[in-house]
Amino acid sequence: MIKPQKLEEIAKQIHESLPTGVKSLGSEVEKKIHQVLQSQLNKLDLVNREEFEVQTKVLLRTREKLAALEARLTELEK
Template structure:
């Protein structure tokens, strides 16, 4: 999920950008902003960077394996093309 430290940082930045009169509510405003941010980001169904990086590595390994399998298949098909086709019982 989303890093709670990032949410706190965003909430703090929003609070600091508020006019001084509003900032007097301090903790209440920051807490409410944090809650709203958390709920909205949760609805977006985002993944964190670590999970994204892991899935990227999995995809790269899968692509490498697929490329090797395609190469092996091509080699096997090439070998099969060089040998005469097997005779069937009808011939």
């Protein structure tokens, strides 16, 4: 799904954007932000890039076969 390094980067950016008083709580806030992000992202129905690419290729092949069958049907109907 999402790389842990990317989650760490997002959590850090959120932590840095917090007001100074909240930022002073330190790494505990950043850890909690990371936990919340991970929890919410796990609830999403996401696919990884590799799976997406595979399904895109399958769809392309299916479209090509459908076009060929449609052309053959048109020819047979003549």
